[in-house]
Amino acid sequence: MNNGCSLSRRQFIASAAAATAAISVRNSTFAADAPAQHRFKLLGFSKPFQHLNADDTADLAAEVGWDGIECPVRLKGQIEPARVEDDLPKLAEALKRRNLELSILSTDIRNPSQPLTEKVLRTASKLGVKRYRLAFWKYTANQPIPEQLNNIRAELRDLAALNQELGLSAGFQNHSGADYVGAPVWDIYELIQDLDPRQIGICFDIGHATLEGGMSWPIEARLMEPRYTAVFVKDFYWQKSAKGWRAEWCPLGDGMVNRSFFQTLKRSSFSGPISQHHEYLLPAGKEMIAAFKKDLQVLREWLA
16 A cells, blocks of 8 residues: 555554544436445445555455445555555455455546546556546635636546546535535536536535535535436534534434435435545544444435
């Protein structure tokens, strides 16, 4: 892996919480009423345990009960982009030996001209990884917003052409924040509406959509559903402090995300992966694994 880490799973379980606290396409071949356990691959985003080696990552994912993982292939991620040709096949093989999938790469990719974009994407394509998450864009205050969107749209057009060549699908994640492109969700629609959703879609994050959209998330979900590359799941609640209101991430089911989203998802044509994200402060070792299992159980109940 990126740092040559050979940390064993046993050492990981025995480790202190500090290391963890620091990391505090569309496919319509299934009928919409098919059983959720057959329609959706349930994944874990490996960011909270990205310091583990390939075998121990696969062991942890198997113990939790996920069908596979979403892996950070980016600077300071589980796999450094410069080492993708060496390290990504090792991770894919470790997962395969446990009947798990390497389903999504989370990347720093914004356009094909970045030095390592083609290396990452061609390696993914060779390994049969069909989906990746794009980098984030942020609005700047010194340029009109429509002009900024036009510049991003040009980058996405170039990526769509490369994705078509390689048989890949990129997802633009909606994210919360005052300056994030994609926080309102409608701006993502404006960026990708003229692109083939098989090449450029959205990693629809119901947690961020609820945080930014409040009561309007059903409209945003309905707008973007035909363009889902993947669905991301996390939960939050609003906390008032001396400095005002702020969003606090929490275990799934303890916050504001409405389980009705998943009933709507089951009625849709989407049959791609659902990736669990864990942005709340996690304990270490066995307690972390227990938290993953609890969130996965809630997700399965919401999909039942």
